[in-house]
Amino acid sequence: MQIFNSPTRYGAVAQSLHWLVVVLVILAWVLGVSDDLLPKGPAQAAGLYTHITAGLLVIVLTFARLLWRTVDPSPPAESTEFGDWSFAGWMGLGAKLAHVGLYVLLVAAPLVGIAVQFARGRGLPVFGLFEIASPWSADRAFARDLKGIHELLSHGLLALAALHAAAALVHHWVFGDRTLTRMLPGSDTDR
Ligand code: HEM
Ligand code: HEM
Structure with missing residues (x-):
């Protein structure tokens, strides 16, 4: 398998970054929504710590991806035609907009998460290596508002990703093109 993208397929680096981020986003989201289900105390603290670590990895890997994209551009959309529909047209534009939206949310959701932590007056643990002290003193009302925004952005990210995954499956099962397999x-082999 090739390291770089080709005109018809994603390479190993772009694929690894894509699927690693998928796993981390799902992990962060599941831990975020199940926070109240964990017993208070060490279990809840460990859950939040893992949630934060996964979220920080999402930001780091998303920047790595955006940087990688500048040296290794994504392949153009498959040139599928289905009746009157063509991916050169509005559907290709829809996919591009969805990708931009996903990248924006992949950065914005964790960033607002960091702001929630700081608004609670708590430091940010960075991969168990060090902690960034909160620049703010605790403000419960502000933290609650930010948590609402963090939740909204996170649910938005999952909803857009679900739509995006459904589109990939439609390409595979309905249009029968290589959008998913690449x-x-x-x-499959490069061609
Ligand atoms: C893609 C990454 C992330 C996703 C999908 C995500 C998702 C979520 C969700 C769904 C909640 C639950 C909100 C609720 O129902 O009350 C939550 C809570 C929270 N998140 Fe995140 N989050 C991410 C990254 C981060 C990061 C990087 C931080 C950094 C500090 C963070 C800090 C928090 C905090 C402090 C809470 C409140 C938990 C509590 O109630 O004690 N999140 N997150
Ligand atoms: C949290 C979940 C997900 C996120 C955040 C996400 C994000 C992204 C992003 C940002 C791209 C654009 C890559 C580029 O720069 O070219 C992309 C491409 C792609 N994703 Fe996902 N994705 C997710 C889940 C999935 C799932 C579950 C599937 C499959 C069922 C999938 C299939 C694809 C495919 C096939 C492409 C290539 C599209 C093309 O060739 O135009 N993704 N994804």
Whole structure:
């Protein structure tokens, strides 16, 4: 399998970054929504710590991806035609807009998460290596508002990702093109 993207397929780096971020976003989201289900005390603290670590990795890997994209551009959309529909047209534009929206939310949701932590007056643990002290003193009302925004952005990210995944499956099962397989490792050869 090639390291770089080709005109018809994503390479190993773009694929690894894509699927790693998928796993981390789902992990962060599940831990975020199940926070209240964990017993208060060490279990809840460990859940939040893992949630924060996964979220920080999402930001780091998303910047790595955006940087990688500048040296290794994504392949153009498959040139599928389905009746009167063509991916050169509005559907291709829809996919591009969805990707931009996903990148924006991949950065914005965790950033507002960091702001929630700081608004609670708590430091930010960075991969167990060090902690960034909160620049703010605790403000419960502000923290609650930010948590609402963090939740909204996170749910928005998951909803857009679900739509995006559904579109990939429609490409695969309905249009029968290579949109999905070219983001999967080793499932077909480059052509
Ligand atoms: C893609 C990454 C992330 C996703 C999908 C995500 C998702 C969520 C969700 C769904 C909640 C639950 C909100 C609720 O129902 O009350 C939550 C809570 C929270 N998140 Fe995140 N989050 C992410 C990253 C982060 C990061 C990087 C931080 C950094 C500090 C963070 C800090 C928090 C905090 C402090 C809470 C409140 C938890 C509590 O109630 O004690 N999140 N997050
Ligand atoms: C949290 C979940 C997900 C996020 C945040 C996400 C994000 C992204 C982003 C930002 C891109 C654009 C890559 C580029 O710069 O070219 C992309 C491409 C892609 N994703 Fe996802 N994705 C998610 C889940 C999924 C799932 C579950 C599937 C499959 C069912 C999938 C299939 C694809 C495919 C096939 C492409 C390539 C599209 C094309 O060739 O135009 N993604 N994804």
